[in-house]
Amino acid sequence: MSQANAITLALSKGRIFEESESLLGPLGLLPRADLDERLLRLPAQTPGVELLVIRPTDVPPYVEHGAADIGIVGKDVLMEHGGSGLFEPLDLQIALCRMVVAGLPGAGLDGLRRRPRIATKYPAIARQHFGRMGRQVEIIKLYGSMELAPLVGLADAIVDLVATGSTLKANGLIEYETIAPISSRLVVNKAAMKTKHAAVSHWVDRFREVVAAATEAA
Secondary structure, eight states: OOTTTOEEEEEETTHHHHHHHHHHHHHTOSBOTTSOTTOSEEEBSSTTEEEEEEOGGGHHHHHHTTSOSEEEEEHHHHHHHOOTTEEEEEEOOOSOEEEEEEEOTTTTGGGSOSSOEEEESOHHHHHHHHHHTTOOOEEEEOSSOTTHHHHTTSOSEEEEEESSSHHHHHTTOEEEEEEEEEOEEEEEEHHHHHHTHHHHHHHHHHHHHHHHHHHHHO
């Protein structure tokens, strides 16, 4: 395959990669079975396609700066870290969840102090959300165990991703409001859309076909 048709696809590790396998398989974009699964850079089953298996937060910069032509990443990452240098042509409709504000029952947003403390690993999303409400908040950046923060008085509420809500419930928390529905998106490098237009368009169309087929089968 010529260099003009060669494509590098950045894949998000973890849940998104696991759920994207149902789309990647029919496209021949899974890693070759004979390769060490610990590798982070490896050829796909389809010749001419290289896969980068990286942290979700690294997908936008890899694609934006041209280290990858196409990527799969959650909308939460795009909202938090920005995607101004990317095209976002397709909602893959996998890894479905929602970004919410949550806290202890009986409090709610109206019951919070004048400048409430919000614990989150999504400070940009939290600031934008409360800014739209015209409300000042103090952001406490955490990297995990978000549900613990209201329980020990570290924060009045949290902003976090929720899928089933079972973790919130197990820790005695409830959802106050939904900020945005979240799913995984196909993103494309803007320069690659021009310099590798045929190849990039081919794969965007192929992804669109398998997403449509999966939706019809659901």
